[in-house]
Amino acid sequence: MSKLRAYLIIDPLIVAATLIMxxxxxxxxLVDSSxxxxxxxARAWGRILILASGMKVRVEGxxxxxxxxxxxxxxNHLSLMDTPLLLARIPLQFRFLAxxxxxxxxx
Numbered sequence: 001m002s003k004l005r006a007y008l009i010i011d012p013l014i015v016a017a018t019l020i021m022x023x024x025x026x027x028x029x030l031v032d033s034s035x036x037x038x039x040x041x042a043r044a045w046g047r048i049l050i051l052a053s054g055m056k057v058r059v060e061g062x063x064x065x066x067x068x069x070x071x072x073x074x075x076n077h078l079s080l081m082d083t084p085l086l087l088a089r090i091p092l093q094f095r096f097l098a099x100x101x102x103x104x105x106x107x
Contacts, residue, residue: 013052021045039093046088053081059089067091 021041028037050057065071071092075082087094 010052010054014049017045017048017052021048035093042087042094046084046086049081049084050088055081055085057085057089062091065091 021044025038025041025045028041029035032038073086073090073092073094075086083096
């Protein structure tokens, strides 16, 4: 029953939210060079995905984050929800990096 719920309800919600919010974020980036508006949209997307998936989240250590300071945050990618979780729950504006090898398509 839980797989059926995932396939019929949760997965379509996640896909729809990603399409809508991703499109809004890209459009917002055309008019907001600071990145603040696209980042707010990305944070909202993360919150929507957490809500849609029914995840219960507890974040520890937020009191150690100083506004205005720079941080490097590394995710272990134990699930596909790492990125939405970071965006939704960590009060920083992110810049994402990926190694060049991830952009190559195997032949």
